[in-house]
Amino acid sequence: MKAVxxxxxxxxxxxxxxxxxxxxxxxxxxxxxxxxDKFLISLQYLDGxxxxxxxYN
Numbered sequence: 001m002k003a004v005x006x007x008x009x010x011x012x013x014x015x016x017x018x019x020x021x022x023x024x025x026x027x028x029x030x031x032x033x034x035x036x037d038k039f040l041i042s043l044q045y046l047d048g049x050x051x052x053x054x055x056y057n
Contacts (some may be wrong), residue, residue: 005045009035009039011032012037013028013032016028021033023032026056030052030053032055033050033052034050034053035050037050037051037052038050
C-alpha cells in the first residue's frame with residue numbers, strides 16, 4: 001500500500017477470527033464500526049464525527 005502511495009490502517013483484535021465483529025457480542029460490532037468511521041472521516045469520505053456509540057449506549 002505504501003509503495004503506491006495508499007494508506008492502510010491495521011487494527012488487531014487478539015484471539016478473534018475472520019468477521020468476528022459480525023457476531024455476538026455486539027460490542028465488537030460497535031468497536032469496529034467506530035474504527036471504520038474514524039478512518040473514513042480521516043479520508044474525508046464521511047463528515048463530522050463517528051456516532052455509533054450514540055446508537056447503542
